Amino acid sequence: MLRANDVSHAYGDEPVFRDLTIDVDAGEVVAVIGPSGVGKTTLLRTLAFSLEPDEGTVALDGTDAWAVDDSERLALRRRVGMVFQEASLFSGSVARNVEYGLRVRRSWADRLTSALRLNDATDAVEESLAVVGLEDEIDQPADALSGGEAQRVSFARALAYDPDVLLLDEPTSDLDPRNTAVIEEAIGEAKSRGIGVALATHDMHQAERVADRVAVLLDDGITEVGPTEAIFEDPEKERTRKFISGELVY
Numbered sequence: 001m002l003r004a005n006d007v008s009h010a011y012g013d014e015p016v017f018r019d020l021t022i023d024v025d026a027g028e029v030v031a032v033i034g035p036s037g038v039g040k041t042t043l044l045r046t047l048a049f050s051l052e053p054d055e056g057t058v059a060l061d062g063t064d065a066w067a068v069d070d071s072e073r074l075a076l077r078r079r080v081g082m083v084f085q086e087a088s089l090f091s092g093s094v095a096r097n098v099e100y101g102l103r104v105r106r107s108w109a110d111r112l113t114s115a116l117r118l119n120d121a122t123d124a125v126e127e128s129l130a131v132v133g134l135e136d137e138i139d140q141p142a143d144a145l146s147g148g149e150a151q152r153v154s155f156a157r158a159l160a161y162d163p164d165v166l167l168l169d170e171p172t173s174d175l176d177p178r179n180t181a182v183i184e185e186a187i188g189e190a191k192s193r194g195i196g197v198a199l200a201t202h203d204m205h206q207a208e209r210v211a212d213r214v215a216v217l218l219d220d221g222i223t224e225v226g227p228t229e230a231i232f233e234d235p236e237k238e239r240t241r242k243f244i245s246g247e248l249v250y
C-alpha cells in the first residue's frame with residue numbers, strides 16, 4: 001500500500017541511504033531498527049511525503065507522490081498520521097487536542113455539514129481516547145498531563161484522524177513501561193483497524209513484541225527485511241545477526 005522504491009537521500013554531500021526499498025501493507029506493523037543517526041527519521045519523513053527523495057519513488061496505493069501536483073500530494077499526506085518522540089500538544093482540553101487531528105483532515109466542506117458529522121467527531125474523539133485509556137481525562141487541560149499521558153493523547157489524535165498509514169518515530173523512547181505498554185496495545189488496535197504502521201524504534205524487544213516484519217537499517221540502506229521471527233531467530237545475513245546480538249558496535 002505504502003511503498004518507497006529505490007529511494008536515495010543525502011543532506012548536502014552526506015548520503016543517508018541509497019537505493020532503499022520498503023513497503024507497508026494495510027493492517028501490518030513494520031518496525032525499522034538501526035543505530036542512532038542511521039536515517040530512521042529521514043526514512044519516515046520520506047514515507048510521509050514530506051521529504052522528496054533525491055532518487056526513487058514513494059507511492060501510496062500506486063500513486064507516486066512526487067509525480068503528482070501539490071494538491072494531490074497534500075491529499076496523500078492527509079492519509080498518513082504521525083507520532084513523534086515528543087508529544088506536541090497545545091494548551092486547551094484533551095478533547096480539543098484530539099479533535100484537531102480530525103479538523104486538519106477534513107475539508108471545509110466537510111466541516112460545514114450536519115450535526116451528524118459533529119456527533120461522529122465526538123464519537124471518534126471518545127473512542128480514540130478509550131484506546132489509550134484516557135477517556136476519563138477528556139475534559140482535562142492538556143497542560144496537566146504527565147509526559148506519558150501527553151504521548152498517549154498524541155497517539156489518540158493520530159488515530160482519530162483515521163489514517164491509512166501511521167508513522168511512529170520512536171514514540172515510546174521517553175516513556176516508562178506502563179505508558180509504553182499502552183502505546184504498544186494501541187499499535188495493535190491500529191493494526192486491527194487495517195491501518196498500516198511503520199515504527200522506528202531503538203528498542204529491539206519492542207520490535208519483537210509488536211512488528212509483523214522488521215527492516216534492519218544499517219550503514220546506508222536496509223541490510224535485511226523479513227518476518228520478525230526470522231530476523232531475530234535466523235537472519236539471512238551475518239551483519240544482521242551481529243547487529244541483533246549487539247556484536248556490531250556503532
Ligand SMILES: Nc1ncnc2c1ncn2[C@@H]1O[C@H](COP(=O)(O)OP(=O)(O)OP(=O)(O)O)[C@@H](O)[C@H]1O
Nearest residue numbers: 011012016034035036037038039040041042043200
Ligand atoms: N536536516 C538535516 N540536515 C543535515 N543533516 C541531517 C538533517 N537531518 C538529519 N541529518 C543527518 O542525517 C543522518 C540521519 O539522521 P536521522 O535523524 O534520519 O537518523 P535516525 O536514525 O532517526 O537517528 P536517531 O535514532 O538518533 O533519531 C544523521 O547523520 C543526521 O545528523
